[in-house]
Amino acid sequence: MSLFVASLGFGLVTASILAVAAVGFTLQFGVTNILNLAFGDIMTAAAFMGYIATTNGASIWLALAVGGAFGALFSVLLNRLLYTPFVRRGTRLFGMIIVTIAVSLIIQNGIQAIWGPSFFSLKFSPGHSYHVLGSMVFTTAQFGIMGIAVVAMLGVYGLLRYTKLGKAMRATASDPALARSCGIATDRVIDVAWVLSGALCGIAGIALAMNVTSFTSTTGGTFLIAIVAAAVLGGVGQAYGAMLGALTIGITSEVAAGLIAPAWKQVVAFAVLVAVLLVRPQGILSEVAEDKEVVA
Amino acid sequence: MTDLLAVRDIRKSFGGVHAVDGVSLSVPQGSTTGLIGPNGAGKSTALGVIAGALRADGGTVEFDGDDISGLPPMNRARRGLIRTFQTSSPFSRLTVLENLLVAAQNNPGETLLGAVLLGKRSWRRHERELVDRARELMAQFEMTDKEDEWAGNLSGGQKRLLEIMRGLMARPKLLLLDEPMAGVNPTLARGIEGHLERLRHDGLTMLMIEHELGVVERLCDRVIVMAQGKVISEGTMESLRTEQEVLDAYLVG
Amino acid sequence: MSTAWQFYFSTLAIYLAVDIMAVWGLNLQFGVAGISSFAFIMFQAIGAYVASVLTLGPAQPTSFQQYIGGANLPFPLPLLAAGLAGGLLALVVGLISLRRLRTDYQAMVMLVISLTATYVVDNETHLFNGPAGLSLVPKPLFDSLGLSLISYQWFYVGLSAVICVLIYLVVRRFTGSPLGRAMRAARDNEHAAAALGKNVLALRMTAFVAGGVIAGISGAVFVDFIGAWSPGSWLYPETFVYFTAILVGGTGNNVGVAVGALLVPIGFLEATRYLPNIGYPGFVDALEWVAVGVLALIFLWFWPRGVIPERKRRFPRAGEERRRFGVLALRGRS
Numbered sequence: 001m002s003l004f005v006a007s008l009g010f011g012l013v014t015a016s017i018l019a020v021a022a023v024g025f026t027l028q029f030g031v032t033n034i035l036n037l038a039f040g041d042i043m044t045a046a047a048f049m050g051y052i053a054t055t056n057g058a059s060i061w062l063a064l065a066v067g068g069a070f071g072a073l074f075s076v077l078l079n080r081l082l083y084t085p086f087v088r089r090g091t092r093l094f095g096m097i098i099v100t101i102a103v104s105l106i107i108q109n110g111i112q113a114i115w116g117p118s119f120f121s122l123k124f125s126p127g128h129s130y131h132v133l134g135s136m137v138f139t140t141a142q143f144g145i146m147g148i149a150v151v152a153m154l155g156v157y158g159l160l161r162y163t164k165l166g167k168a169m170r171a172t173a174s175d176p177a178l179a180r181s182c183g184i185a186t187d188r189v190i191d192v193a194w195v196l197s198g199a200l201c202g203i204a205g206i207a208l209a210m211n212v213t214s215f216t217s218t219t220g221g222t223f224l225i226a227i228v229a230a231a232v233l234g235g236v237g238q239a240y241g242a243m244l245g246a247l248t249i250g251i252t253s254e255v256a257a258g259l260i261a262p263a264w265k266q267v268v269a270f271a272v273l274v275a276v277l278l279v280r281p282q283g284i285l286s287e288v289a290e291d292k293e294v295v296a
Numbered sequence: 297m298t299d300l301l302a303v304r305d306i307r308k309s310f311g312g313v314h315a316v317d318g319v320s321l322s323v324p325q326g327s328t329t330g331l332i333g334p335n336g337a338g339k340s341t342a343l344g345v346i347a348g349a350l351r352a353d354g355g356t357v358e359f360d361g362d363d364i365s366g367l368p369p370m371n372r373a374r375r376g377l378i379r380t381f382q383t384s385s386p387f388s389r390l391t392v393l394e395n396l397l398v399a400a401q402n403n404p405g406e407t408l409l410g411a412v413l414l415g416k417r418s419w420r421r422h423e424r425e426l427v428d429r430a431r432e433l434m435a436q437f438e439m440t441d442k443e444d445e446w447a448g449n450l451s452g453g454q455k456r457l458l459e460i461m462r463g464l465m466a467r468p469k470l471l472l473l474d475e476p477m478a479g480v481n482p483t484l485a486r487g488i489e490g491h492l493e494r495l496r497h498d499g500l501t502m503l504m505i506e507h508e509l510g511v512v513e514r515l516c517d518r519v520i521v522m523a524q525g526k527v528i529s530e531g532t533m534e535s536l537r538t539e540q541e542v543l544d545a546y547l548v549g
Numbered sequence: 550m551s552t553a554w555q556f557y558f559s560t561l562a563i564y565l566a567v568d569i570m571a572v573w574g575l576n577l578q579f580g581v582a583g584i585s586s587f588a589f590i591m592f593q594a595i596g597a598y599v600a601s602v603l604t605l606g607p608a609q610p611t612s613f614q615q616y617i618g619g620a621n622l623p624f625p626l627p628l629l630a631a632g633l634a635g636g637l638l639a640l641v642v643g644l645i646s647l648r649r650l651r652t653d654y655q656a657m658v659m660l661v662i663s664l665t666a667t668y669v670v671d672n673e674t675h676l677f678n679g680p681a682g683l684s685l686v687p688k689p690l691f692d693s694l695g696l697s698l699i700s701y702q703w704f705y706v707g708l709s710a711v712i713c714v715l716i717y718l719v720v721r722r723f724t725g726s727p728l729g730r731a732m733r734a735a736r737d738n739e740h741a742a743a744a745l746g747k748n749v750l751a752l753r754m755t756a757f758v759a760g761g762v763i764a765g766i767s768g769a770v771f772v773d774f775i776g777a778w779s780p781g782s783w784l785y786p787e788t789f790v791y792f793t794a795i796l797v798g799g800t801g802n803n804v805g806v807a808v809g810a811l812l813v814p815i816g817f818l819e820a821t822r823y824l825p826n827i828g829y830p831g832f833v834d835a836l837e838w839v840a841v842g843v844l845a846l847i848f849l850w851f852w853p854r855g856v857i858p859e860r861k862r863r864f865p866r867a868g869e870e871r872r873r874f875g876v877l878a879l880r881g882r883s
Contacts (some may be wrong), residue, residue, distance in 0.1 A: 110835075
C-alpha cells in the first residue's frame with residue numbers, strides 16, 4: 001500500500017511535467033495544425049541551456065526562466081524560418097512530418113555532437129524532503145515543479161477563456177480563413193501560439209531535467225511518447241484534454257512502474273495511446289480534423 | 297413500375313440540428329427524379345444517408361428490394377448504388393483513363409490472387425475490355441484528348457465530367473448526382489445537361505439534387521421538394537409551380 | 550582488384566541490395582498505398598531477429614545470449630520465416646493504426662509505436678537480449694560451400710541479387726496491376742474510392758502487410774551477412790533514411806526509389822565514411838545524422854517529387870499495339 005502511495009506521489013510530479021509539456025504541444029497543434037515532432041528535442045535543448053546556466057552559478061529559478069525563454073525563441077524562429085516557408089510552398093501534412101522529424105534529428109544529433117553521448121545533471125539543491133500521507137516524499141524542488149504546473153495550467157486556462165488573445169487563438173484554431181476575414185491578425189496569433197508553446201516546452205524541459213537523476217541528448221525525444229499519448233488521450237488540440245491526459249498517464253505510468261517494474265513506465269503510456277486509438281481516436285474531448293490543412 | 301430506391305422515414309441530426317427529419321421518398325426504375333429545395337433543406341444530408349456516407353439516426357433505405365440501411369458506402373456501390381460528389385473528387389495522381397478504369401467493379405486484377413499470384417495473364421483480357429469501354433465513354437463525353445492527363449490537372453468543368461463518367465464506368469443501377477451543374481459555366485452546363493439527357497434516354501435511373509429549376513424541369517420526370525429537413529411536396533415541375541407550400545418554402549429559404 | 554577493395558565493394562553491393570528491397574517495401578506502403586509508415590524499421594528488425602534466432606539454434610540457458618524461440622533451420626527457411634514475421638507484425642500494427650487517421654497523425658502514431666518497441670527491446674533482456682542484441686549468427690550455406698572468405702562474399706552478392714530480383718518481380722505485380730491502381734486511388738481519395746465499391750481498409754492492409762513481408766526478408770538478408778543483430782541498428786532514424794531515399798529518388802515508382810536507395814543510404818552515408826575520424830567516437834556519426842536531416846529538408850524544398858517522379862501509365866491505342874505471341878499486349882509501365 002505504501003508503495004502504491006509513494007508511486008502516486010511520483011505520479012503527481014511526472015504528471016505535472018507532462019501537463020506543462022502536453023498543453024504546450026497540443027496548444028500549438030490546435031492553432032497551426034502542424035504536429036511538431038521536434039518538441040521533445042527542443043525540451044532537451046532547453047535542458048542543456050539550463051545546464052549551462054546552473055553550472056555557471058545561476059539559481060534553478062533563473063534556469064527555468066532561461067529554459068522558457070530559449071524554448072519560446074527557438075520555437076518561434078523555427079516556425080518562421082522553416083515551417084512556415086515549407087507550408088507556404090505547398091508542403092502538405094505528411095511532408096511537414098518529414099520536416100519536423102528532420103529537425104528533431106538535427107537537434108538531437110547536434111546536441112550530441114556538441115556535448116557528446118554522456119549524461120548531465122542540473123546543478124541545484126533539491127531542498128528538504130517532506131513526507132505527505134506517510135509514504136509520499138516530495139522535495140522542495142518537486143513542490144516547485146507541481147506549483148509551476150498549476151500556475152501554468154491556470155494561466156493557460158485564463159488566457160483561453162478570458163482574454164481577447166485566447167479567443168483569437170480559438171477562432172484561428174477552428175477556422176483560420178474565417179478568423180482572418182473577421183479581422184483577426186492570424187499571423188500574430190500564430191506567433192503567439194509558438195511563443196507560448198515554446199515557453200511551456202522549455203519550462204517542461206528544465207523541469208524534466210530537474211526530476212531525473214541525469215539527462216542526455218535523447219531524454220526529451222523519449223519523453224515525446226508520453227506527451228503524444230497524453231495529447232491524443234485528451235484529444236489533440238484540446239488544452240484541457242491534454243491536462244486530463246497528462247494527469248491520467250503521469251499517475252498510471254508511475255504506479256505501474258512502482259508496483260510492477262520500472263520499465264513499465266513507457267509501456268503504460270504506449271498502451272494508453274493504443275487503447276485510445278482503437279476505441280476512440282478523437283480522444284476524450286474532441287475531434288481530430290480530417291485533412292484540415294496546415295496553417296502558417 | 298417498381299421502385300428501385302425506397303427511403304422510409306430517415307432521420308439525421310447534427311448536434312441538435314435536425315438536418316433530415318423523417319424523410320420518405322422513392323425512385324422508380326428508369327426514371328429521373330429531381331430533389332430540390334432551398335439551402336439548408338437537408339438535400340445533401342439525405343443523399344449522404346442514401347449513399348451510406350452518413351449513418352442515419354433512424355429509418356430505412358431499401359434498394360432493389362434489399363434493406364441496405366446498415367451497409368457502408370462500399371457495399372452499396374457494389375450493389376449498383378453509385379453517387380457522385382458535389383466537390384469533384386478525382387484521383388489526382390492517376391490519369392483520366394486510370395480514373396475510369398479503377399471505377400469498374402469486379403476486376404479480376406484487383407484481387408491479390410489475380411494480381412500477384414496468377415499474374416497478368418489472368419486479368420489482361422478484362423483490362424483490354426475496360427480500356428475499350430472507357431475510351432467509348434470518353435468519346436461520348438468529348439474528353440478523348442485528355443486520356444493521359446493527370447486527373448488533378450483538369451479544369452473544374454472537366455473534373456465534373458470525369459466525376460460523372462467515373463460513376464458510369466461502375467455500371468450503376470441508380471446514379472445519385474449531387475448538384476452536377478453547381479458552379480459550372482453556362483456552356484458547360486448545357487453540355488452536361490445534354491449528356492444527362494442522353495443517359496436518361498438510355499434508361500438509366502437517376503436521382504439528382506439540382507438548384508437550377510430550368511434544368512430540373514427539362515430533365516426530371518418527377519421532382520421531390522424538401523424544406524427544413526422534411527419532404528413538403530412531390531410531383532411534376534409543372535404541378536409544383538402552382539403549389540403554395542412550395543412557393544413559400546423558396547421565399548422563406 | 551585487391552582483396553580489400555573486393556571486400557569493400559561486395560559489402561557495398563549487399564547493403565545496396567538490402568536497401569533497395571527495403572525501399573521497395575516501404576514504397577508499396579507509402580508511395581503506392583499512401584500509408585505514413587513510420588514504424589517501417591520494425592518490420593525489417595523483426596525479420597532480422599527471426600532469421601537470427603532460427604539459425605542460432607535453441608536458446609541455451611548457459612549461453613551468454615538469451616532470446617525467444619530458436620532452431621537450426623537450413624537456408625531458405627529462416628528467410629521465409631523472416632518475411633512471415635514482418636508480415637505478421639505489419640498486420641498487428643496495421644490493425645491498430647490503419648484507421649481513418651490523417652497522414653501526419655498516422656505517422657506520429659507509428660513513430661511512437663517504433664519508439665516504444667525500441668524501448669521494450671532494450672529493456673526486456675530475457676526476450677531480446679537487451680541492448681547487446683544477438684551475435685554469432687552463422688552465415689547461410691557457409692559451411693556446406695566451403696568457399697574462401699572473399700569468394701563467399703561474392704557468392705552472397707549473387708544470392709542477394711537473386712533475392713532482390715525475385716522481390717522486384719513480386720513488387721512489379723503489385724504496382725503494375727489493377728490492384729496497385731486501386732491502392733493508388735484509395736491513396737488519392739479514399740472517400741471516392743469507397744463510393745466506387747473499393748474496400749479501402751483491405752487495400753491498405755494488403756499493401757502494408759506485403760511491405761512488411763518484404764522488409765522482413767530484407768532484414769534477414771542483412772543479418773545473415775552481418776552476423777549480428779542489435780536494437781541500436783533498428784531505430785526510427787533508419788526509417789527516416791529510407792523515407793529520405795524515397796523522397797530523393799521519387800515516390801511511387803520502383804526505379805526512382807531504387808536510385809534513391811543508391812544515393813542516400815549507400816552514396817551519402819558510405820561517402821561520409823571516408824571523413825577523418827575527428828572528435829570523440831560517435832562525433833562524426835552524429836554529424837552524419839545532422840547532414841541526413843539537412844539533406845531531407847533540401848530535397849523536400851527543391852525537388853519534392855524526387856529525382857525520378859511518378860510516371861504516367863499509358864495504354865496503347867489501336868495503331869500502336871504490340872503483338873506478342875499473337876496476343877494483344879498491354880503496355881503499362883511501373
